[in-house]
Amino acid sequence: MSKGEIVLGCLAPHPPHVVYAENPEQNEAFAEGGWETLRWGYHRLARKLKNIDYDAMVIFTPHWQTYIGTHFLGLPKFKSKSVDPVFPNLFRYNYDISVDVDLAEEMRSAAAEAGIITKMMRNPDFRVDYGTITSCHMLNPEWDKPIVTISSNRNAHYYSAEVMNEQAGALGEACAKAIENSGKKVVLISSHSLSHRHFVTESPLPEDMSREHIYNHSQYVWDMKLVELMREGKMREVIDIIPEFTEQTIAETEAGGLTWMMAAMGFPEFSAEIYGYQSVIGTGNLIAAWDPNSKTREIVL
């Protein structure tokens, strides 16, 4: 068996607004559009993925929050409806998801061997979180590849952003080892916004783009600092400043997703592909990808 590998890493924010604005048949709500900068960026990245040979998507989500270790989806099928607890007016999505349980088990074992507390989730009534569904839908609307969802252990709440960074990094290294041993080609997805201060009111028409802007300029400047470092291929530096960035911008990086993905990919020193940046209800959302194959790596934006 040849060695498995990570064929692409994606930063894929999951405001349910982008799925809402797409009007897929799975979602009950209807939109007149909105957030095109993000959606068109997603479309472009989804097209790139069509040309990449891969077996599964592994996604780290902030909306499956666990305090007792890191949990992995552990049943082959999940079919239900996901209703966003914060934006139920926008997101009521009927899903039918396949899980690569073997890969989940392998990552779980590797993580446990590395001393990380782990648990397989095998309750068939469990609802898959809307972060997983939004990011995966936007990257692969056909849902023709199995996924594995990894929960986010909330070390940042219990200890500090620094501890979160260390532990998410260790989890990333363990997952990379498991992927290598699995012989599979895997796309990693880190599902989150950058700066994450929301408006606490919503306009009567949520997709009214005349109302959409970043919460404040400080958030924007921080987000742009990260984008600049990503373009320069300085991912080690990005991860080093993640605790400060997270604290300053209440960033959704607090869940550890970006650190997990960058550690799994060995902290890339090549440029990230930038697909779009836009605010959603005040938060800063960046779509980016890290392509380890220099022949297919592009300058997108």
Added chain:
Amino acid sequence: MDEEPEILFGIYCPPHPQPLLSPDENSGYRKLRDSFELCKSRIEESGADIILVYSTTWPSIVGHQIQAHPNPTWTHVDDDFHYLGSMPYSFKIDTEFANKYMECCKERGLHSRTVSYDGFPIDTGSIVALKLLNPENKIPACIVSSNMYANRAETIVLGKAARDAIKSQKKKAVVVVVSSLSNRMFTEHIDPSEDRIHSAKDDEWNKKILEFFGDGRLEDISQLSRDIHNQIRVSKVVAYKPAWWLAATMGQHNNYDGEVLAYEALHGSGGAVIMLTPSKGSVGDKEFDEDDVEYYHGDREVLSKEII
């Protein structure tokens, strides 16, 4: 003087699913379960016509969300404790009350909305509370979220709006807060029979708070919220808000008969079932340092263009 709303009593109870799903795995879980059941009987005997729940495990962002689906029905699974089993539920919600509560919030300057969607994910804490306190849906209920960004002023006004709604609908209400005391859990899986409060510090603080509850000093606990947050709450949210809401809803005083029915560990966190019944006479109030607030005026525009 205005007539006061009729609030029969308040209940403070923990959000963790063990008392519902695995009460016999630890004698403490059983004691919590028994105390929930005692509260259930008292609710049934009280003649209450609404149970209003404020749940710390239902975070909201867009204002304050109020459950208004007349019969929310689903099977819920907890993010951490999924291996303990599923929680099927079917609740009877007082939609008219939910709408009134939303209006009362708006009248006091709060952004608020009702939610009424099939499959809306009701949170673990609300489910545990309603399934144990009102298992046969004998009394209609309503649930209000805890806004992530709300701090003291907003939460107190949210409580006062609940009071307005109860008064205007002439309801006899039981109000329920779903919250841990200390909320640090063990970060590893434990043998439930060996459950204990995470640290001596958490245990001491919990006992101090319970002393106040036992004396009926709810307003004093509300005033101590910031200290409690700093000392024994992990920083998931900006503040320890449930005492603010409960005190504001129940009238901002210390005149209650307090009964601590159980205090036990739930995977390391402090879980207590407490009843507070309005009474005459008060234990001397503490000196209150923060202003009372009647209306919410939104974020202070401290960096507004005019100033710059």
